[in-house]
Amino acid sequence: GENVEQHPSTLSVQEGDSAVIKCTYSDSASNYFPWYKQELGKGPQLIIDIRSNVGEKKDQRIAVTLNKTAKHFSLHITETQPEDSAVYFCAALDNYGQNFVFGPGTRLSVLP
Amino acid sequence: KAGVTQTPRYLIKTRGQQVTLSCSPISGHRSVSWYQQTPGQGLQFLFEYFSETQRNKGNFPGRFSGRQFSNSRSEMNVSTLELGDSALYLCASSQFRIENTEAFFGQGTRLTVV
Numbered sequence: 001g002e003n004v005e006q007h008p009s010t011l012s013v014q015e016g017d018s019a020v021i022k023c024t025y026s027d028s029a030s031n032y033f034p035w036y037k038q039e040l041g042k043g044p045q046l047i048i049d050i051r052s053n054v055g056e057k058k059d060q061r062i063a064v065t066l067n068k069t070a071k072h073f074s075l076h077i078t079e080t081q082p083e084d085s086a087v088y089f090c091a092a093l094d095n096y097g098q099n100f101v102f103g104p105g106t107r108l109s110v111l112p
Numbered sequence: 113k114a115g116v117t118q119t120p121r122y123l124i125k126t127r128g129q130q131v132t133l134s135c136s137p138i139s140g141h142r143s144v145s146w147y148q149q150t151p152g153q154g155l156q157f158l159f160e161y162f163s164e165t166q167r168n169k170g171n172f173p174g175r176f177s178g179r180q181f182s183n184s185r186s187e188m189n190v191s192t193l194e195l196g197d198s199a200l201y202l203c204a205s206s207q208f209r210i211e212n213t214e215a216f217f218g219q220g221t222r223l224t225v226v
Contacts, residue, residue, distance in 0.1 A: 001171070034214070034215075041219070043202050043204075043217030043218050043219050043220050044155070044202070044204075044217045046214045046216070049214065089155055091155075099157060099171075100160075100170070101157065102154055102155035102156070102157070103154075105154060
């Protein structure tokens with residue numbers, strides 16, 4: 001089955017700097033890759049997603065890149081702000097929609 | 113527009129008991145999926161229901177089951193509770209199947225098994 005790895009597990013950056021979180025997946029049939037942000041006491045919130053027919057997607061300060069050949073995708077946050085501090089999860093959905101596998105999460109801290 | 117509502121927010125149960133959790137999706141959404149979140153295992157997919165039918169299932173034992181009603185509301189049931197079932201249970205709703213549209217999560221039900 002699908003396996004998703006995520007690095008780093010924790011990340012601290014200074015306010016205004018960029019943050020990059022990387023995920024790798026094992027099942028080449030996976031075709032949908034969302035990123036979620038989870039704040040303390042809340043459920044995950046979708047912040048951006050990408051499908052296998054696209055290499056990059058951007059939404060204001062957030063971007064995601066996908067390398068299908070290498071089977072990895074990355075989240076890029078520019079001009080980080082303290083409110084970006086949260087746990088971020090990547091996920092992969094296989095081509096048949098049979099299983100939705102999450103990475104272990106990255107705790108991002110943006111220091112003022 | 114109301115978000116995804118999960119009830120109850122907190123539950124304490126004893127080993128061996130069973131529990132039923134409820135999820136009301138966003139109005140108009142037909143897909144409800146369930147997840148278990150623990151510090152050790154992270155976020156794990158349980159199952160997805162669409163139009164009252166289970167469409168896919170993660171790697172959980174048969175003690176975990178669910179159903180969806182005609183109004184798209186969903187319930188998840190765990191029988192013969194074990195200590196390891198203590199977790200935050202999240203549901204998410206989406207307009208169509210997970211792979212076709214974004215999913216919105218509820219705040220979860222925190223289950224503690226003692």
